[in-house]
Amino acid sequence: MTTIAWQRRRAGLGRFWAEFRKQRAGVIGGAILLAAVALALLTPLLSDISVMDVTKATGQKLAPPSFEFPLGTDESGRSVLEMIMWGSRVSLFIGFLAALLSIGIGTVVGIAAGHFRGWLSAVLMRVTDWFLVLPSLVLALVLSAILGGSGATIILAIGITSWATTARLIRAQTLAVEARPYIERAKALGAGHWHIMSRHVLPNVAPLVLANTTLQVASAIVAESTLAFLGATSGSTSWGSLLRGAYDWGAATKGAWWYILSPGVCIVAVVLAFTLCGRALEAVLNPRLRGVSR
């Protein structure tokens, strides 16, 4: 790529950042996100993985917060705070990857459905509509039960059940982009399918994809925690499985509010942060998008 193109991109990025900074909610969301990711990455330095070992638990069972255990203990006497820290790695990791898978499938299907005409487009849209209609949680539960419980299968389950909304969005945008005159010109000059889709459609669709990705991560994290809570665990401790533990051991009826509140607040905070960020991104990119599709 030429230096001029890079300069322009950098200037564009600068403008984007200036606009984004004005979105207060989005900036707060972004800050929370970065803090959460940082904490997740730094966990091995701050704590030892042996805290999750039931046999090595040192605290009293289901004890309320104290100086030694800031967020109390679980049913085996382990520190809830450290469990949450280790759980964050799993929740965020699965959330990110599941969202990426979902976006990946959605973008490919969306662009293809928007670009090609005839039976291929019709079939793709039928399949997309079918996935859109089906209850994603139920489908994901079935998939994870069948494929077994591991991080990879959970990611697969969430990814396969949530790509449809993205596909629809991308398809609409693809149709708008391809209606523009310079695409006709490109075709007249002999541009093939791959060229048009990758060099013209994809860059124009990319901002929309970016905004959508953050929102997808938000819903993927909720999905992972719900799946883990309902029994489709990934095998490792995540915020959802922590809450399942809390439920199974009667934390609700025994009044162990720290056990129920802490993982839940983390989920809400992170998901809200992603949602605010995503909406801010949409708000910033939207006027640009509108200009692009003219």
Next chain:
Amino acid sequence: MTSTIDTGLAADLAAGPASRGMWRYALTKLGGALLSIVMVVIATFFLFRLIPGDPVIAYTRDVPLSPDQINLLRKQMGLDQPVPQQFLDFLVRTFTFDFGTSYEYRRPVLDLIGERFGPTLLLTGVGVIISVALGLWQGTRAAWKHGGRFDRYSTAVSLVLWSVPTFWLGLLLLMTLASGIGPIPGLFPTRGMESVDSPDGFAYVLDVAHHMVLPCLTLVAVVYAQYLLVMRSSLLDEIGQDYVVTARAKGLRDDLVRRRHAVPNALLPTVTLVFIHIGFVVGGAVSVEYVYSWPGLGLLFVEAIKGPDFPVMQGTFIVVCVAVIIMNTLADVLYHVLDPRVRST
């Protein structure tokens, strides 16, 4: 005014070229629904074939069997047939509502589904009705006073509720209102649909209602926010249109402009979206039923995961998917009936 409406309706009800088009549309949509249902059944068949391990072993679990008995079972379950034959059998059985026998309960899956269907319908039905009413009303209010305090407040609340997992909200309510915490007493039952010493007659209805309060509240809290946001954005789109200004210019009172002109137009896309989101409601219902041990299809499904009790999972999955597909088809047809612009095509 009434005379023009009456003559209009009467003309519509009397069959004409437009209504013939409507029947054709309904039939097309029905065909599409059937296709989707067949796709669900096919997908289910292949999905459940991915199960690792021998279904017979899974079925018999801890009971040791001789090789002869295993072969007999295999024959009974039709597993000795070639795959295409099994597929045909599966199709036939599914469309005659024979979903097999539960590993766990040793009873026909159809019976189990029959028992659990009512409670789910009750909970989801009441939940959706309340959510739609609340969401639409609040969404209208938020959009009409766009930018005002109520608008900003309700949008913020909706965003937060969207980020709260349904099951966690259920846990919180369970902890605070059902078991009671600190100074708050336990006001509601912690599980189930009815008390152990289930009363009769009207007292029974009250008992069930008492048990339904928290699950319904949980379901409504998460779902109504969706409807609010949808109605709000639909109405905002309509408010900007010229015909609303015309209505004001005619001297109509503000609330009449809203009720007679803006809202009916905004309801059209909203109604469709409400039905489309039924899948989301079903997901929420599954979580709610599990947390509160509400004896519905959702609880049955989640418990089947533990086994795993595949016949139950299979049967419940098909039933739930079919229900959602039917709802969506209804939405399409309803939109067609309500929107005069689509009706005459």
Next chain:
Amino acid sequence: MSLLELDELSITYRIASGEVPAVRGVSLALAPGEALGIAGESGSGKSTLAMALLRLLPATARVEGKIMLGGEDILAMKWGRLRAVRWAEASIVFQGAQHGLNPVRRIGEQIAEPLIIHEITKNPDKRVAELLSQVGLPAWRARSYPHELSGGQRQRVMIAMALACEPRLIIADEPTTALDVMVQAQVLTLIKGLIAERGISMIMISHDLSVLADMCDRLGVMYAGRLVEVGPSHEVFHDAKHPYSRALAAAFPTVGDPVSRLAPKGLGGDPPDPMDLPAGCPFHPRCPVALPGCASLDVQLWRAGDRREAACVHVLETEAS
């Protein structure tokens, strides 16, 4: 006595980053039965002016000055009185071809609506049929929905609707802009005939000077929120005194006239940003005959002939001479 009098009408929009003046100190008078055209580019403030006449602007608009309709100040009216005045004294014809009609209600209902609100008649069907026939539509059309009609037919419905309560003033905001030329001619002829028959006053807003010249008795040109020229329509069209009006008129060539075919047309530059208006005469950056003094001179409407006014320095010179 004039039917409508605007006295130093100013409209300012409040937006996040400040205030936008859309209309600045417009004064004019309209006699009963008179048709006044208001021309200008988009952003000149003409539509804002039209909406303000019945207080139909959003809450973010601040309106100052006086709007006297039949001796009453619209801006000072109580809410109830305003609603009674709306449509009964003055009605509006929008671009019906777009979304001026409610898509999910039959047009008969929509025409009958003001009749019922203003309690003109308890049996609106007859009146609706009457109105429809006056605009050249068959009575059975009352049961149709807006999407079942063509653009021209929808416009006729808007006209019928505007006439329903027999108002004294009709405000037509770009009534034919979205229509084909042939249909445009039909609709304009219809409007002209109807208002002449009934002696209704009209304010017609358009960017199309030739249409206004044909339809209206007097013509006013707006630029950057101000009236820059007013006068009898034919005179303003054929012999404009303000350079902007001249450019606007020149953009519509007289078909068959070799002079206009060869004369240079069009105006460079863009209309000024209302938040950043140039000092002095707002037109001077684009004006082909601007003088050095124009950048600082405070322009206003000066007499430019018999019943004519223009806000240009050159007018003063010629008047003086």
